[in-house]
Amino acid sequence: MRHLFASLLLATTSLIGAAPAFGQALPPPVPVPGDGPEDARLKRLFYDSDERDLALDPIAAIFRGDMRYADRFGDYLTDAATAREKRNLEADLAALNAIDRAKLTRVDQLAYDVFRNMVTVNLRGYAPAIQSVTRLLPIGHFGGIQTFYPDFAGGKGGAPFKTVADYDNNLKRNIGYAALYDRIIARFREGMAKGIVQPRLVVENMIGQFDNLIAQGTEGSVFYAPVTMFPASIPAADRQRLTAAYARQVRDVITPAHVRIRDFLKTEYLPKARASVGLSAIPGGDALYAYRIEQNTTLPLQAEAVHQLGLSEVARITREMEAQKTAAGFKGTLPEFFTYLRTEKRFQPASADEIRRDFESIGKRVDARVREQFALIPKTPLEIRPVPDYRAKTDAAGSYQDGTPDGSRPGIFYYNTYDLPSRYTWGMETLYLHEAVPGHHFQIALAQENTALPAFMRFGGNTAYVEGWALYAETLWKPLGMETDPYQRMGGLNDEMLRAMRLVVDTGIHAKGWGRDQAIAYMLDHSAMPKTDATAEVERYIAIPGQALAYKIGQLTILRLKAEAQAKQGGAFDPRAFHAAVLDSGALPMPVLEAKVRGWIAGSR
Structure with a gap:
């Protein structure tokens, strides 16, 4: 669920090749000049890990423009999915440990370090002490699927609505979206039994969000919106069929799901919600906050x-x-x-x-x-x-x-x-x-x-x-x-x-x-x-x-590195070169960023 409910910036792995067009997979990695056998193994690990995770996280794939799994929603918030994610991270770390970092090119050593940091930190999130809390708090008003999926399914987010297949795939995904709320309710009920619940104000804000979605009705619903903006390429017969299907799904599937979660939150969960707001107030909260x-x-x-x-x-x-x-x-x-x-x-x-x-x-x-x-x-x-x-x-x-x-x-x-x-x-x-x-x-x-x-x-x-x-x-x-x-x-x-x-x-x-x-x-x-x-x-x-x-x-980390570069380069300091050094490798963990930029400073004197 880290892609959906934590940050849609976080995906996992692959490449060397051109960016994909909609519906296409990234090509397998190909060697570049200077690559040795260990570089090839590392890039294959990245590619295989990415391909595996995209198939398991269709929503994240669509945000990347990969439509191969666009007819699926994903089995988010199931115990099987959680166990599988943990096994996959363990497998990735074992495969990484089998690669000799010293034999990699400098670029691939950087990628190795970033991947190790990412996998290691994510894996710690599956420790029993952490999972005993996080699994019982599946959504909140800021990190819940209701905060982005309506736009996503309504033609204002990452999903394209250019073809008949796009419209049909969205209908299929919406079924999974509606079903997810039953799993969310089950997790919340488990938390109620164990005294691990959301703060009252978070629950009240979620109730307000679902009230707003329900109040849109059928033809005013964001989920109905795609059939109000058909591209010219959609044939008239398909427009008629899809318009009826979208109205029926909003009325009979999506709105009832929103009503179920709203009513549960209002009548069952809110009375059990806590007045406190900090993690330290719930069992296991201190460990989770650390x-x-x-x-x-x-x-x-x-x-x-x-x-x-x-x-x-x-x-x-x-x-x-x-x-x-x-x-x-x-x-x-x-x-x-x-x-x-x-x-x-x-x-x-x-x-x-x-x-x-x-x-x-x-x-x-x-x-x-x-x-x-x-x-x-x-x-x-x-x-x-x-x-x-x-x-x-x-x-x-x-x-x-x-x-x-x-x-x-x-x-x-x-x-x-x-x-x-x-x-x-x-x-x-x-x-x-x-x-x-x-x-x-x-x-x-x-x-x-x-x-x-x-x-x-x-x-x-x-x-x-x-x-x-x-x-x-x-x-x-x-x-x-x-x-x-x-x-x-x-x-x-x-x-x-x-x-x-x-x-x-x-x-x-x-x-x-x-x-x-x-x-x-x-x-x-x-x-x-x-x-x-x-x-x-x-x-x-x-x-x-x-x-x-x-x-x-x-x-503060970037400013400190900039000050170091200015002090060592003096009048030769070029902000364009510094910004390129910070930006040209994607988002790096702070220890990896510091090592990279300090290497650039040393090499540029």
Whole structure:
């Protein structure tokens, strides 16, 4: 379930060859100059592992543009699937151990190290102490299948709707989607019996999500939407048949499944849900949180050390905010300046259309300067879209969905228009830098387009690198000509403050017994973010423990490596070369990234 419910960036393995078109498999690996027998064995391991996992995870395959298994949903959340995933990881690790790393090329040694880190950390997630908790908390309001599959099946996500087969395959997958909720209910009931349940607020948010889906009815349902936008190539007879089939499935299969899970959550699960919000409040929660820290940061950090790092970063950013308050000519205290930023009408967009126009304008200004900092520019196009209404309330202010390496689906920057007065204009430039260019879109698209990488490095990743890069991208505001006035600069600092506060708040909630209201108050006291966003952020940390820690850890790692390069290269330092060294190998665990970049620094002097 890691592909579906944790991060759709995480896949596993393959390649040397061209990126696949829809419906095609990646070709088997072929030798490149310098490869020896051990390189061939390693690449074959990557390829075989990837082929195996794609067949077992059809949804992840479709997100990659591979439609071979598009008529399947997958047997997610079954005990057999869990046992099989563990055996497969053990087999991959054994096969890797049989390969002599010293006999690999430098490029393949890097791939070896990344694969070992990925498999080792994932395998620890199948330890009995971890599984005894995670299997009983199958979905939440931020990491549940209901948060992305409706768009996926509705023509606004990764699934294509170009042929009759695409439409029929979607009907088949939807049957598996509806059936999954029965397995989710069974897992939740098992958790109820063992005292391992979701926090009440997570359950209430999930109930709201299902209420929204149910309220769409049949012809208004996102699941019905594909038959409202047939391409011209679909014959009239098929349109008629498919329209009837989609209406029948929404009415008789999908909506009843949503009603079942909603009613279960409301009548059975909610009364048993816990008032506490942290992992430390449930049996096995401390061990799970320690694992989540390493899983997300790729480093074996202790919760207390992370908490203290967060406090120091909050103090540093506060000093910079004071300077921008002075630059803006504001005479009051910093908390009063926060209130001013939250309440001043001129910072509140008049319409959703105004937000769209502003983001499009920001994108053009960034594009005009980005080649000064980057020699690697992705070919994958980028689109700017609003977050769909049904999930806007619990969604972040902005997010990114990756495209396909063949360009048939663009990368998408989603902006949120829920509670419009809280979508302040002073936060738009830094949000675009993070989610779009040169943040997530550059990093993810460049990795996918790099056919020299094995597929687990092209299509996989880790949160510390992926989110650390996006947060690092925000620090490029000055060379990219952004944040030229103190209010936009406050927006940048406010976003960086958010990531610093995450170190404090996430560990506070899950290791130090903080409550929801305490965490929200801390965020409001130390930033200008609106209460709507602070609430959504805190409830996100409650729903997916540890994920929010990765941003700052990753960013600080990249900034430290940049400072080392600048110190050693002096006037010869070229940001384009540094960014290429960071970006040209896909998402690396922090220890592997540090070794790679330090090797580049040593070789470039």
